[in-house]
């Protein structure tokens with residue numbers, strides 16, 4: 001079980017955002033990606049899920065050796081890729097319950113049907129685990145949810161869909177301390193050799209609950225440093241300034257400027 005991102009260059013509206021990302025995530029591994037705002041972290045998660053807004057200029061994404069670039073979002077989902085979005089979308093008219101039920105049903109072989117009774121029990125258990133309100137099943141997906149409820153609802157979906165590779169994009173933002181603990185404990189419970197996990201976060205506090213095996217620093221659309229838990233502490237206390245100094249990244253004082261396509265995409269970082 002392995003997801004490989006190989007020398008990936010990705011643009012959005014003629015601006016190169018990812019500039020040669022390499023990352024390998026195996027079953028059982030938890031990777032944290034940290035980095036300043038606007039550096040391409042959400043772009044990386046979105047492109048793995050197949051978001052149509054982004055264009056792959058070169059490179060590849062492979063699952064167990066097979067390229068997934070020509071696969072649609074739903075095919076990727078059925079293959080076991082999951083994205084907990086930084087800003088979950090509100091979908092009026094579709095209840096939370098029907099949404100997850102439909103997602104599970106489409107994963108089943110043709111002619112087979114979801115056992116609704118069993119699903120209701122699983123849904124209720126997962127809702128309780130995530131301390132979600134009672135009416136959750138019948139509310140429209142994310143509509144009127146608080147920031148924290150939206151994030152917990154992403155983890156509820158993850159629990160029920162049981163993905164093989166999950167990207168959790170700033171799952172900690174907007175969570176108070178109790179909600180953070182609940183999310184942390186629930187995600188940690190899901191850790192297994194059958195799950196490769198990618199956590200995108202700014203803060204150490206999430207990583208106290210969900211302990212990563214690898215920590216990557218992304219700057220200007222590229223993973224520039226990989227290490228262990230010591231890296232998190234250093235970033236928490238010192239920010240990213242020292243990474244810049246250590247690696248001689250010069251265009252970092254201002255908000256990172258994405259490189260316009262017309263210029264050499266590899267110029268900014270070596």
Ligand code: ADP
Pocket residue numbers: 012013015017035036037038039040041042043044256258
């Ligand atoms: P992060 O998640 O690391 O904060 P993102 O992946 O969300 O960063 O964004 C990376 C960069 O892509 C940002 O500089 C952002 O402004 C830029 N970007 C996102 N969408 C567009 C767009 N539609 N047109 C131009 N630039 C965009």
Ligand code: MG
Pocket residue numbers: 041042043086169170
């Ligand atoms: Mg982001």
